[in-house]
Amino acid sequence: MSYWRSCNCARCRIRGLTGPAILITIGVIFFIDQYSDYSFGRLWPVILIVIGVVRLLSDTASMEGHVDRTGWQVSPPGAPPQNPPQPPQPPR
16 A cells, blocks of 8 residues: 555545545544434444445546556557667677
8 A cells, every 4th residue: 555655646546545434434423422313323334335435536537647667657548659678688
């Protein structure tokens, strides 16, 4: 997961918000549980909805500028494929 920090594409930035969004949602649910008639038992499906929304947003986001786990930059759709640079040949 640390490779998301080195990637600056929209997909990885949104995917990196999954954890904080879940924590905030759990905090809001416990707050609502304390100050209203709704209990955590009735509101826990909201966590699944938040996960689904973040997943949907990240899957539809642009990958322009995406850096793969191996460190290679991925070409945007429709662009000509980039061949990885070849290692230098030793002198003969």
